[in-house]
Amino acid sequence: MTLPPSTLSSSTAPLVSVRNLKRRYEIGESEFLALRGVSLDIREGEFVALMGPSGSGKTTLMHLIGLLDRPSGGQYLLGGRDVTDLSENERAEARNREIGFVFQAFHLLPRMNLRENVEVPLLYAGLPPRERTERAMTLLGKVGLESKAANLPSQISGGQKQRVAIARALAAEPRLLLADEPTGNLDSHTSEEVMALFHELHAEGRTLIVVTHEPDIGAHAERVVRVRDGQVESDVTQGRPSVAGEGVWPSR
Numbered sequence: 001m002t003l004p005p006s007t008l009s010s011s012t013a014p015l016v017s018v019r020n021l022k023r024r025y026e027i028g029e030s031e032f033l034a035l036r037g038v039s040l041d042i043r044e045g046e047f048v049a050l051m052g053p054s055g056s057g058k059t060t061l062m063h064l065i066g067l068l069d070r071p072s073g074g075q076y077l078l079g080g081r082d083v084t085d086l087s088e089n090e091r092a093e094a095r096n097r098e099i100g101f102v103f104q105a106f107h108l109l110p111r112m113n114l115r116e117n118v119e120v121p122l123l124y125a126g127l128p129p130r131e132r133t134e135r136a137m138t139l140l141g142k143v144g145l146e147s148k149a150a151n152l153p154s155q156i157s158g159g160q161k162q163r164v165a166i167a168r169a170l171a172a173e174p175r176l177l178l179a180d181e182p183t184g185n186l187d188s189h190t191s192e193e194v195m196a197l198f199h200e201l202h203a204e205g206r207t208l209i210v211v212t213h214e215p216d217i218g219a220h221a222e223r224v225v226r227v228r229d230g231q232v233e234s235d236v237t238q239g240r241p242s243v244a245g246e247g248v249w250p251s252r
């Protein structure tokens, strides 16, 4: 299969590097600083849980890292490339190529079957139909849902929907997988299944950032970044604080 090549440099730069990142929201006449200067490096292959109370800025930060939004201040390097001030189109292009998203509410397209849902990012990537279908079926197999490929989203459970959403997020082979409260709509048993899938992806060397306010979920990650009031409160890797700019152990 041929997908457009990544424009990220292959140097040893962190995959995600943000410095003093700010996001200000205008609310009528007043404004609110949702991110107050966040600095963070995330290396290829890391599995990071982004935690913190509701309203602390997790989603805002994830949207900036995912190039769904642009910062009000600070700098963002994605794979060594400065993406702070990209145009709308450039951001969309970089996003489609480099980033896969998983959301709390799944966001599957209701009138498309599961295979077609997984194929959506491959349409953007310009893959021919046969290769799209092959790849979608492989990914559905990976998440254990090959036999349901022709079903509609309304015909499967919440946990299954999230697994389809993960397959879709992986379709275009992104360098970075972002998940915002991916288990927020799931019961604890199904949550564990989804987390097991994230573990598997991490073991394959993928880079994952999972936003969650559930400690059980955070315990699955090898690094926990806590956000409070729009700032990084703590950043702990496997029980030890990680030093900014320090190289992270090789992935398994």
Ligand SMILES: Nc1ncnc2c1ncn2[C@@H]1O[C@H](COP(=O)(O)OP(=O)(O)O)[C@@H](O)[C@H]1O
Pocket (backbone or CB within 6 Å): 025, 026, 027, 032, 034, 052, 053, 054, 055, 056, 057, 058, 059, 060, 061
């Ligand atoms: N579009 C917006 N306009 C105004 N305020 C916003 C907007 N989005 C988020 N906020 C505010 O920014 C803060 C952080 O929100 P968010 O990033 O969604 O937090 P979290 O994901 O940690 O719950 C909250 O106080 C929220 O009310």
Ligand SMILES: [Mg+2]
Pocket (backbone or CB within 6 Å): 058, 059, 060
């Ligand atoms: Mg949120």
